[in-house]
Amino acid sequence: MSEETAAAGAVATDTGERATATRNEQRDQAGRFMTGGMPPEKPMDFKGSLVRLLRLLRPQRAALLGVLVLGTASVALTVIGPKVLAQATDLIFAGVLGRGLPAGATKESVVAGLRARGDGTMADLLTRVDLVPGHGIDFTAVGRVLMLVLALYVIASFFGLIQARLTTSLVQNAVYRLRRDIEEKFARLPLRYFDSQPRGEVLSRVTNDIDNLAQSLQQTLSQIVSSVLTVLGVLVMMFVISPLLAIIALLTVPASVFVAARIGKRAQPQFIRQWSTTGRLNAHIEEMYTGHSLVKIFGRRAESEQVFREQNDELYSAGFRAQFISGTIQPAMMFIGNLNYVLVAVIGVLRVASGSLSLGDVQAFIQYSRQFSQPVTQIASMANLLQSGIASAERVFALLDAKEQEPEPARPARPALVRGRVGFEHVSFRYRQDTPLIEDLSLTVEPGQTVAIVGPTGAGKTTLVNLLMRFYEINGGRITLDGVDIAAMDREELRDKTGMVLQDAWLFGGTIADNIAYGADDVTREQVIEAATATYVDRFVRTLPDGYDTILDDEGDTVSAGEKQLITVARAFLAAPVILILDEATSSVDTRTEVLIQRAMNSLRTGRTSFVIAHRLSTIRDADVILVMENGSIVEQGDHETLLHSGGAYSRLYAAQFAEAMAETD
Template sequence: MNNTQNQTNRQRPHRGMMGGRGMHPGEKPKDLKGSLGKLMGYIGKYKLPIVLVMIFAACSTIFNVAGPKILGKATTALTEGLMSKIQGQGGIDFTRIGKILLFVLALYLGSAVFSFIQGWIMTAVTQKVCYRMRKEISEKINRMPMKYFESRTYGEVLSRITNDVDTMGQGLNQSITTIITATATLIGVLIMMLSISPLMTLIALVILPISMGLIQFVTHRSQKYFIAQQDYLGQINGQVEEVYGGHLVIKAFNKEAETLEEFEKTNRILYDSAWKSQFLSGMMHPIMTFVGNLGYACVALIGGLLAIRNVITIGDIQAFIQYVKNFTQPIQQIAQVINQVQSMSAAAERVFEFLEEEEEDQACEHPASLENVTGEVTFDHVQFGYVPNQIIIHDFSCHVEPGQKIAIVGPTGAGKTTMVKLLMRFYDVNSGKIRLGQDDIRSFNRRELRDAFGMVLQDTWLFKGTIMENIRYGRLDATDEEVIAAAKAARAHHFIQTLPGGYQMELNEDASNVSQGQKQLLTIARAILADNKILILDEATSSVDTRTEIEIQKAMDNLMKGRTSFVIAHRLSTIRDADLILVMKDGDIVEQGNHEELLRAGGFYASLYNAQFVTTE
């Protein structure tokens, strides 16, 4: 593939990599106060909308809380009217009752309007925050060193962009408004209850600690089962995915019985923990209903006695019962939102950890220009180790002339791909220099430097789109004629014409509707279209058959014409015509020369070559 920096922007993970660590329900942050502080600072530019949300949420709650007491006045007026009618002293004042009902209706409508406005504003704010955060994460990815991604799975990085940002956005949207409305409701309801009857309020408050105690008891007993349920749910999902992916191997080795036995064991533990957790959590509602009904009975009894003594009215009893019902609801909401805030803070903490990771230096103060790059490359006493105290390339020097074909060979782990990573500045050398022409590669801006390189890798990368779009990805401003010319040079034009739709055929997400060899030819066409000065070919033919390899080799010969090429290969037959072969072993260049020279020397290269092509009788 070419234009590697751009490929990083659009790289898609394999399905098997999607199972990285995301947010688990109830996960707690390491530093709740610190993560909340960072989040509040991050959304500081939205102070005015959030203040408006608070005002509208408070107004909506006040209007809603005032409704039951005013509605109680209508009940009182109706009761008094009935009593007067029975005593023959008058009748029901429907005008007064109608005015009260219209006023209550206006209050509830006003509450709904304020609630709608605050919800609309808060949703807009949270979506802007999520959009900004995803954008910053996307930009951050391009500034981060390769070592970060090589030390983590794709799934873990993706979870920061998807799961964590979504968790944070949902928590932010719901927690702020819930906390405001629940707190305002709690205070407002308490004030209204006290204004009706302090004695009845005291009775209602006595019921509250009983409810909280029962909730805490059930929660404490069920928590360990919920944790076990999540743990074994993850294990059973992993087993299913593993068995599905290795189904043929399991069948071939007759391991069906052992696999089923292991699944049954995990499934039984999951069943037990899920049953107990769901049963205990299911007890919450009937317990709360029982305690709530007990509270209503006490309130009704005391209210009736007070009404008989003309201390309060019947309408006040009706309003108070409604307030008792509404009093426990905001407490439950606050308890729920505390867990949500913890998950939100944990997600925000992980996102901010990512945004604060170490970055590569992207630009030089006086960068060198690519205009003078001809393809000349010099390695000057290069020393490098992924870990500073573990050097794997000790002292490597080599000079490459423009247009030369350089092959890098050696056993697995010898450091072949490491040389390519150093050349493209995915890592910087510990000591020594790598020069393009006369300029140290560290004097170029990283992105401009990588524009000088095209790559064709063993693992082809094609995205969901037409064949024309996939080839044009090498140079987005290329015309259709230039794309077709690149495909012809890559020897891909013929097979493209045989496909349904030709260049307009849509590749699926895994590009599985074309063969491996065809994928490789398309990536070569993309590299030809990009027309980079220097090419890197990393095991480009290792996963295809011999006939396809010959076609790909011809395409690569076209690709390498007039360009400096670095070819990493295990099949030594593909690099016999290389101008220079670098033989690596244990991180060092142990031999260098052309094919004939190295064979005559009878060294390590000769032993590798003979191991592949010479058979013993």
Template sequence: MSEHRKQEAPKGAAPAGGPGPGFGRGPMMGMPVQKAKDAKGAMKRLLGYVKRHRASLIVVLIAAIASTVFGIVSPKIMGQVTTRLFEGAMAMIKGVPGAFIDFDYIWDVLLLLAGLYVLSALFTFVQQYIVAGVAQKIVFVLRKDVQDKLARLPLNYFDSRTHGEILSRATNDVDNIGNTLQQVLSQFISSIVLLAGMVVMMLTISPLLTLITIVTLPLSILVTKSIAKRSQTYFGSQQRTLGELNGHVEEMYGGHTIVKAFGYERKSVEKFREVNDKLYESGWKAQFVSGIIMPLMMFIGNIGYVLVSVVGGIMVTRQAIAIGDVQAFIQYSQQFSMPITQVANIANMIQSALASAERVFELLDETEEVPESAAPATIAAPQGHVVFRDVSFGYKADAPLIESMSIDIKPGQTVAIVGPTGAGKTTLVNLLMRFYEIGGGRISIDGVDIRELKRSRLRSLFGMVLQDTWLFNGTIRDNIAYGRTGATEAEVVRAAQAAYADHFIRTLPDGYDTVLNEDATNLSQGQKQLLTIARAILADPAILILDEATSSVDTRTESHIQKAMTHLMEGRTSFVIAHRLSTIRDADLILVMNHGRVIEQGSHEELLAQNGFYTDLYNSQFAGGVPRQNAV
């Protein structure tokens, strides 16, 4: 069954863009966010990436201020139009001689308003354009740093973490940082300027009405905080249940054949319904509770609106304030809570982004591979003479796996490595290719210590055919040509012929142009294995590594693969890891490993004559014998 991979429920999307003339409503709050363990440290490092774009951010600040100012003075100017209309109309009603409505003035003000709205929109566009560029440049640099870091990390980092965890840091977390930066850089500045601007404009109109508006603010904050706290409990339950549901569905579909074979469908459906019901309960509660935040805020805002309207109307009747100013003030009071809501939402987004940044920086701080030699050696004409001299190694410092291993493999020899699971067979190969660094001793190829070679040059000496075939989404031709850059069509075909793959390739509808799907499931296991052998033949390596290359195919296919591998191994030093001892009888040297040590070595006949551990292994496969307990 596949591993459960829990997925978080999507967080609330932030509004796109800063406030324009219309002052759009902010998003609802209440969604839970992941918090960073060291928010201050993550913020400091993230700001290091942001500071590289100081000049652009200064332009963004100027554009945000200009856009907000041009938008925020509009209600005040519109109020003057209302006042002039009201005064003209009242004068005409009272019969004041020469009274009229000054439409020329009104027209001029409307043109001025149109110009202000256009300028506000223009500066908003400039702000968004620059912010988008800055955010994507920061994300580009972060991705590049992560990619470069992944290339420098040792293999044990990837062995100790799931692929999903690593990919999540390289993709989801970086994307979250980029999206948050784009929202924060544009909205945070605009919201602060907008809030300050509206307070100033309201104070210029009426300090008393401003006080009435501000009095409702603590009530809004109190209601929002209490409901958000309750909704986070439900959202947390929703996320956990969603992860459980996703894990169940992934597991059931991943093992679809097994589920059907054992008649588990009914239990699977019952389990799905049970978890789905839990998700429904927590989901609707979370959405309902968070959904009432905005109506309650609107209700509190309407209370303030009524108070402002009543008090403002009284002040108009007493000629203490112009009616147009009351209209403008009502607009400001209705919009007053919007920037506060946006700032609160941005604060949540920043917490989530800092948590993502912390995860990315943890990756960037991981211990890297041992640095390359300052003056790397080269092997002009590799022969494949491999020597292990007193090599020691352990995945953990206090748990040695290999101790004082010494092996001498002559050029062109075929070396078979056998032993029980966990004996250290694959570890030996990983040390040879410097996927892991040895703890002591020396490994040399043609007399050159492998630590003196560049890793890329060292690994170019090897060709690998593994039990788990790796083919990518592309044509068969491209997959074979992956073995050597710049390979010609004729070389690709010759490699396929040598691997006994040419015949089945030509029977496919598109031949070498056949496109393999993501998992290459449109080919059989044996066919995929033949393609990996063709790729290794094309690479023409000095040293070959075969790791259980025939363990998952039928006998007839195994015969073809054996022929292909025999052709591939001609004239090359070859390491063959095998459990089926029938496949390595003709090996020049057989290394028998147990508990990280080479306990026996020799040819097949020599090892059988010793009547030791290898003999036990051989008899257990071909004579039904059982290995001696003290040898395992």
């Protein structure tokens, strides 16, 4: 049987001992859900999570370098544009002024005449203008400049388009690897992790948080690269044109950084709260959806709706506050940018009037000033996206950092001959460190024996077989298979030798034939039908319109509960395991079907070591050994007749069931 089948089945098993071990923790969680409260969140490591997120891009260094090179080229051409365009402004200005001056005169004579008349301001202005008295606008030269500017912007846009495509590929590949890492992480996580986490919370991290992370990276990575390069390029050009105006423009940067930092610091906790609440709301919805029949039966719909409203209101509050607070960054940056624009315009005009700058230079500088404030504003406005993405990234990283099961041994041991001899040697185990469950348990099961395990709920019956499957690691002692410690074996190899039929039948979306064949490799349709016939599945499959090709949904609603159980029995039959585990395998079937399954089980158990967990004692009379467990210990063992006449725990359990059956008959 495959490891995935066994793991899925074990997750589906609702055992008393596991519920006992986690009851307090689940009650605390349920209390938080019912009150709409939020568990305390640790402060987010923004810098550390951002650095770790950027490491995801490391395998694509070439693409990242391409993004930087193309971004630099695109920004450089865009930044050069205003400086070139300034030449067109100067040509037009010179033509307008030159047309009003007497033809044949020189610029020097005109300037000297203006100074002689006391018009020094106009004289200073003309000294910075390359004009010819009597000549108008040179439209040919202006056209050449405009065509050059157009070419610069077209090439810059082309580079930007390629950069955007590279960025998309870069981000999607990084997210693809992240999803792959999470899928591989699931295979390494112990069953204990899934027992302690609401399924909706785990699903939210794998779906919502990763989608939000991808969107944030996609929208911010390319824009941040372009914005940073634009700021640097524009800053250089501003200092080339006028160091004084550049220093004035830079005076607003500290104010912008201060405002963005203050607003971002207030928004960050709200983003953490928003995504944490989203996870809890998803967990509640998932629980209510999968258990909607019970919710209706027990009349808990109103209470469920109340919990949903409280969680939804909390999500609305957190989302509104996060978006509103972070959304104030952009208007604040625009206000500071407008102040910078006014200062540059006023002082620039004075510099033109004094002859220190040409009109084209001032026009170019004003463009650079807007280009300088715009990327700063964009970076600030993207802070909400970045913070939201980092909040999601940290939740995903928390999943990736969860404690894994013990690694497989470098050189796994394996029995020379697998016969099915199982030994428990002074085994101790506890789900919680302060609550012992199994203490100093020893047991030897010979090959081919059928061992029945009975006892009250929470006694440790299912835990015993979970330890044999290494779904949990023992705290003391050891478990052996044909003399080899299973802790030294490869888990997948160990589980391939084991078949399980659980109380809660697990089926996946697919055909009945696919579900039967799930536990074996390279099986034919004839083998599937043979297994189905042996386990009495064939008798009802033949009545279905599509037979073995009937599609089952993931809930198995196409067939009855008893028929689902029969399909899982057929699956175990086809896998032909060395060790067979039956955990209340007949609990969901009627009496007649139970008789049929018991016959199939007798055939299936032949020559195999079998562990049968049962509450219905009438089903395990023919077991070779019956173990009676209480509080994690074996209090009695023997065959049915011996234990029945001993007057001990087994006898009391049997008498209680007999009395209950008689009461039901009456």
